[in-house]
Amino acid sequence: MNRRPTLLTALALTATAALTLSACGSDNDKAGGTQADGGNKRASVSTSAATSPDRPKIELPADLELTFEGGETGDPVKDAILADNAERMRAVDAAITGTDPEGKALAFYNTGKALQAAQDWVAQFEEAGATLTGEARYYDREVTLTGDRSATLVFCADESRGFSKDKKTNEIHKTPVTKNSYVLYNTRLDKNVEGVWQTSQIISTRGATQCQP
Template sequence: MNRPLRFMTAALTASAALLLTACGSGGGDSDSSDQIEGADTNGNKASASASPGSKPSGPKRPEVKLPSTFKADFVGWSSGDPKKQAILDDGRERLKAEYAAVIAGDPRAGAVSFYTSQQALTSSRTYIKGYADNNHTLIGEARVFNPQVSISDSGGGVLFYCVDESRGYTKDRKTKEKTGTPDDVNPVLQYRTTLRKNARGVWSTVSLETERGGCDR
């Protein structure tokens, strides 16, 4: 997908080095699998896509629906650890909410602020506004895979994952022209996010950065 605003490469508050350090930290809830290499990378054979209708447990959450014109295929988003699964669930819904807001042209979408806060919310709203201002939407498919989740010493969550945008497109709402990732640009991004459990019991994404080409396809 040709993302007109930040192209998913903006340098944000949380650096990759800090995230990698957090992933490797040995908190009370973590073990050797918390290292970023292979940390809940679905070596537990959970290779099937997450059920489109599955929802995180706990407090009532907004229902995030994507139209038939755009699909987010979450592959292997499961963990045997309930706490890590909760982080995966809310991290997945955050990305779906952002996609849905882009498609709706709504930078102030409630589902986005439900799952996102602090620096990440500012970045997400700016990103969505870039689409809205350019009268663009999303079509096609994004494959979201290789989630790696860890729990830091402070109790926060660290979630890395990959997004293959090779089958996703930006579409002009007026002209109907669609634009994909250029042939000379790697269509796979790595998302690096940190999350905190808020008063409502939701794992809110508080910081994020992305690196194009940071994942293998």
């Protein structure tokens, strides 16, 4: 039995289907929104994370755009965390859209539960023959250091203009904007031996009051 149409419907079920899971594959939100990472833009995100020769280069299709607000706090540690988190989001979308088919960036910026959740979400898109298109905006990004090598990052996402797209037909599965198009993310990041702040855990709450426009 061909499950592809059913999966495509599921991916487009809410206005934020792809974004929620592409954003991190949350522990409590297994069918989230739609959205994409910003082409090759990094918006206001610090570029320090992208300059290291050891870091994978992430490229995305031109029809995907992610915007990250508040990328520079004045604190170099917090700025590095924000930058690596932004690269993580871009890495998930790169794996979904096929610009990083081996998932090298995905594994570089994720670890533990967050890595497994992201890999599972990418696999669902592959099975459905779907990709991502549109825009997403990440804002109210607040970092709290919990140790020399650990931190939490809480932020909101506007995923109202991101959608899943059929790879073969290029049909875009648009969905209406609702309160669930806005998502609160609570993440944990751990600094590995190479100095990369990897996302290790993530929880998302759809329709969170503090993220509504």
